[in-house]
Amino acid sequence: MAAEQDPLLRPSTSYDDQSFTSRTGSKLSANVGPLDISRSTRYAILAGLWSATFLSALNTTLVATLIPSISSEFNKSNEASWLGTSYLLAVCTFTPLYGRLCNVMGRRGANQLAVLAAFLGTVACGLSKNMEMLVAARFLSGMGGGGIMTTTTIILSDMYSMRSRGLAQGFSSVFSGLGMGLGGPLGGLVSDQFGWRWAFIMQLPLFALSLTLTTCNLVYATPGMGRSAKDVLKRIDWGGSITLLIAVGSFLVFLSVKFSEDLPWSDPLVVVSLILGIAFLVAFILVELCVSPEPVLSPALLRQSVPVVVGISNFLVAMCNFSVMYFFPMWFQTVALTGASTAGLHLLPNSMAMSCGSLFAGYMMHRTGRYKVINIMFGFFPFVGSLLITFIHENSGPLQSWLSIIPLGFGNAVVLQTTLVALLAHLPDDLMAVGTGFGQVFRWLGQVSGVAVSSALFQSKLDSELRKRIYGPDAAGIINSVRHSVTLAARLPPELQRAVRDSYAVALHDVFVFATCSTLAAYIVRLPIPGKTLEHGPRKNQDHAENSVSATGDDRNELNIHQDDEQPARMLPDIESTKHTTDTMSSTSTDGGRN
Incomplete structure (x- = not known):
């Protein structure tokens, strides 16, 4: 079983040996990655x-x-x-x-x-x-x-x-x-x-x-399908989802009963819904920062x-x-x-x-x-x-x-x-x-x-x-x-x-x-959002280092796909087939050039 830090979409040689039927009836191998599909x-x-x-x-x-x-x-x-x-x-x-x-x-x-x-x-x-x-x-x-x-x-x-x-x-x-x-x-x-x-x-x-x-x-999404239901359930943030649901739901009830139903501030439903909203909002923040993996x-x-x-x-x-x-x-x-x-x-x-x-x-x-x-x-x-x-x-x-x-x-x-x-x-x-x-x-x-x-x-x-x-x-x-x-x-x-x-x-x-x-x-x-030159190809290691933070391994198990400049993804239709002169600037920029 893959470790938490392993990318779920690996190079084509490491996919499971599975095949699937396309809409045309032909067999597609699970080796096909998102950039290689027809x-x-x-x-x-x-x-x-x-x-x-x-x-x-x-x-x-x-x-x-x-x-x-x-x-x-x-x-x-x-x-x-x-x-x-x-x-x-x-x-x-x-x-x-x-x-x-x-x-x-x-x-x-x-x-x-x-x-x-x-x-x-x-x-x-x-x-x-x-x-x-x-x-x-x-x-x-x-x-x-x-x-x-x-x-x-x-x-x-x-x-x-x-x-x-x-x-x-x-x-x-x-x-x-x-x-x-x-x-x-x-x-x-x-x-x-x-x-x-x-x-x-x-x-x-x-x-x-x-x-x-x-x-x-x-079909390229299938590498994640090999995990058991137990593994899936263990990695879901149930605590965060439940506390967020109750917090937002309680605030909605408060707004509804106080303003739509016009109940007085002294009504128990108004008071309880407001207190529950505040309490579970605090609980949600604590769960996210201290508890949830x-x-x-x-x-x-x-x-x-x-x-x-x-x-x-x-x-x-x-x-x-x-x-x-x-x-x-x-x-x-x-x-x-x-x-x-x-x-x-x-x-x-x-x-x-x-x-x-x-x-x-x-x-x-x-x-x-x-x-x-x-x-x-x-x-x-x-x-x-x-x-x-x-x-x-x-x-x-x-x-x-x-x-x-x-x-x-x-x-x-x-x-x-x-x-x-x-x-x-x-x-x-x-x-x-x-x-x-x-x-x-x-x-x-x-x-x-x-x-x-x-x-x-x-x-x-x-x-x-x-x-x-x-x-x-x-x-x-x-x-x-x-x-x-x-x-x-x-x-x-x-x-x-x-x-x-x-x-x-x-x-x-x-x-x-x-x-x-x-x-x-x-x-x-x-207004304070900084500008940055966008690239067709993979971002440079310096860029990665500048933007990375000291995240845990659980924050590093996301998709890691790198695209070669010589093999751009196909678009509607082939939007990367023609490079503009600005591409040279963007492909050599590693310092996050400002707009």
Whole structure:
């Protein structure tokens, strides 16, 4: 059995003597490494990964326009935020595990575990009979959704050099951006035409396609499959995952009962949930630093400035993104009184902008070998976009209503691409998998925090504004009904409807201001990230020494693949086949040249 420090993917002569059947029916030897697979096999792997990536991203925003239909059926609009937070809670809790699972189960095993969990959760969503079952099903779906994103990023890191990785991730983010952008409008359209359950059921064939393609083609990941189930279970950070789950879950319960349910501070549920959140957050930190043999948040990365700064930036960017994406469609439904499908379509420009931003950032990094200048220039766009959104009002024209969100999507896509490459460029090759999971966990924590905090802010402000505008003996009942059903506003008498629409407008404006502050803070936090020239080939030993820290053997068991300059990885199509003049500069640079 391999030692903890042994790389899981060895030179081709040391692979186990196994063979597998490709999608074309031919036998593929396990000797084939990630850089040696054929172009058709590579494309089949990418198709399998990116179809699952699209669905994972789709599910993060899908419920934004399904909430009115679901809340009308179950009459629990004030609990509807749990449809988003339960998914994101599972994602941020279980995502870090997949960096480790990629090493102990193999890339294929970890990816298929994630896809299967997402598949089963989606089936359960479509068959849910009440809000509680639907929330639980969303949690199961989230257990796989985050893993899909992480394993896809790690597999792309296997197959492409550092300089081409940005472009490969750019293509990947196109599908992620399309999923996030289409989740709202597609969910609203399907809900209006066929019912909200079909928004989940329609995803199942694409999940099946992803599983089929990776099963038949992702064969280079098999060296990790030889470990026993006992070895796999021993190396998982159960303590860190459980304490993180309880900590984040407790904080979500606190925000829900205090602000959505409006319980007093003296209520036992409010006090207990807050205390549990703080206690288990402290426990999580202690477990990660002192107990866990392979922590989900590696102390080796916490001792480096670049991973920490990238993590904080990811948190704030995701908080801004999801505050906007979950409440932007609601503005059009409750203030402009449009249908669910039309409200969801207002996220489509954001989706298109994210896709363009991802490709732009990947192409520029591949061409120039630099990321810092791109980050600084275009990283200010999200602040501009979110600021424009705060100025939207009931009488805004179509240009302001439809295009204000474009700078937000484009800029944040550039930021996420460049910060990921910045993180990986400052890590040795053997910390790539854990580093990827490290960055992702902050991003997912930001997403769940964005939905939870903005929901608490929204509900608190909405209640306050409704009480200012609605009077009379039936005021409490009307306010309670409005808060429980988003669609009720369109059916109210004109005078009462005016009061409800104005209240929603003020509450949603505060959410957008919160998002604007988050993205401005993220821009300031990112400024100290140092520039570094990206290389096509393997990084030099000096570079490794500069970025390595005194990690334990458990932090050094990650993938260690070196690529020769003479044998670049093939891309979409063969993006490394032509070297630019900047390659000479990057291939000889060992001092981390600044942008």
